[in-house]
Amino acid sequence: MIAFKTLYQFIAENQADFPYAKGDLSRLLRDLALAGKIISREVNKAGITDILGEAGSENVQGESQKKLDIYANEQFMSTLLGSGDVCVIVSEENEEPVFLNDERSRDAKYIIAMDPLDGSSNIDVNSAVGTIFSIFRRQKDDAAPTLDEILQEGRNQVAAGYIIYGSSTMLVYTTGNGVNGFTLDPTIGEFCLSHPNMKIPEDGTIYSVNEGNYIYFPRGVKDYIKYCQVYDPNTKRPYNSRYAGSMIAEIHRSMLKGGIYMYPASWDHKEGKIRLMYECNPLAFIIEQANGKASTGKERILDMKPTGIHQRIPVMIGSKNMVEKAEELIRLAEEKERALNN
Ligand SMILES: O=P(O)(O)OC[C@H]1O[C@](O)(COP(=O)(O)O)[C@@H](O)[C@@H]1O
Ligand SMILES: [Mg+2]
Numbered sequence: 001m002i003a004f005k006t007l008y009q010f011i012a013e014n015q016a017d018f019p020y021a022k023g024d025l026s027r028l029l030r031d032l033a034l035a036g037k038i039i040s041r042e043v044n045k046a047g048i049t050d051i052l053g054e055a056g057s058e059n060v061q062g063e064s065q066k067k068l069d070i071y072a073n074e075q076f077m078s079t080l081l082g083s084g085d086v087c088v089i090v091s092e093e094n095e096e097p098v099f100l101n102d103e104r105s106r107d108a109k110y111i112i113a114m115d116p117l118d119g120s121s122n123i124d125v126n127s128a129v130g131t132i133f134s135i136f137r138r139q140k141d142d143a144a145p146t147l148d149e150i151l152q153e154g155r156n157q158v159a160a161g162y163i164i165y166g167s168s169t170m171l172v173y174t175t176g177n178g179v180n181g182f183t184l185d186p187t188i189g190e191f192c193l194s195h196p197n198m199k200i201p202e203d204g205t206i207y208s209v210n211e212g213n214y215i216y217f218p219r220g221v222k223d224y225i226k227y228c229q230v231y232d233p234n235t236k237r238p239y240n241s242r243y244a245g246s247m248i249a250e251i252h253r254s255m256l257k258g259g260i261y262m263y264p265a266s267w268d269h270k271e272g273k274i275r276l277m278y279e280c281n282p283l284a285f286i287i288e289q290a291n292g293k294a295s296t297g298k299e300r301i302l303d304m305k306p307t308g309i310h311q312r313i314p315v316m317i318g319s320k321n322m323v324e325k326a327e328e329l330i331r332l333a334e335e336k337e338r339a340l341n342n
């Protein structure tokens with residue numbers, strides 16, 4: 001008989017590791033897993049139901065919404081707000097934070113930021129997409145949380161995770177005691193521990209960036225891309241270039257094989273494109289817990305105080321040595337530019 005451990009068994013066994021041992025965080029992770037299973041079911045039969053394609057609407061960021069963006073958002077909203085443990089949810093698909101509006105809100109301890117469906121432009125072509133979530137615990141428990149309480153630094157997260165709907169569906173999460181990955185066995189409907197104590201290799205040979213935007217990138221980012229492409233057998237260069245257009249797919253590959261994912265600020269995306277609260281923070285927490293590094297190219301992502309719920313930032317996330325090399329070349333290019341301007 002094959003021995004396996006389900007997510008629920010794992011959570012129960014590791015209850016003592018959780019920052020708050022009352023069981024509400026465990027319940028929350030189970031609710032996220034449940035909604036993830038429902039999305040996984042829909043993704044897996046998407047071609048034969050009426051759920052592919054454009055919804056005909058736009059989100060607050062002016063991006064066209066897919067039917068599955070909306071489906072995933074509604075599924076997570078109803079599961080999480082229905083639990084009574086979550087007092088507010090920040091979602092890519094909602095312009096404003098969505099509050100739990102009933103008598104349970106006084107006791108609801110958790111603030112969630114989430115991207116219900118990441119990489120959704122890939123959904124119609126059967127490539128990997130995912131859900132990304134970030135969990136904060138309220139410090140106060142009086143009235144509904146203020147915007148300032150919602151806009152917390154990523155280092156305050158009590159848990160974060162992602163669910164990748166790929167060739168298999170996996171849930172990967174951290175509560176600040178390392179990272180564990182669970183694969184969904186669809187025949188029994190359970191996430192089972194498949195990747196215990198995940199660590200990202202310190203070095204990698206894959207870089208991941210939308211090179212179609214190369215011309216718009218700042219000098220230091222261009223220098224790093226050129227560095228990746230130069231022949232040097234001692235450092236296994238040139239590296240491989242891979243870009244799926246789905247951050248969750250790039251990050252998951254980096255977790256397993258090593259690598260760097262970059263979405264820098266550029267001439268056409270002055271602030272960068274990736275959202276701090278529900279894309280960067282949770283993935284930065286996971287990557288750091290797996291011994292990797294997550295930076296804007298200049299500063300640690302988890303130390304940034306968000307200025308708005310949909311704030312975008314430049315990102316460089318992945319194997320520690322690769323991110324540090326990119327930061328070094330960005331710093332050198334900026335020093336050179338400053339010297340030339342003086
Ligand atoms: O097409 P581009 O500009 O390279 O952008 C791709 C990036 O945008 C994102 O798709 C944004 O995510 P959403 O699908 O949630 O909007 C990232 O996952 C991805 O890496
Ligand atoms: Mg996204």
Ligand SMILES: [Mg+2]
Nearest residue numbers: 092115117118
């Ligand atoms: Mg999305």
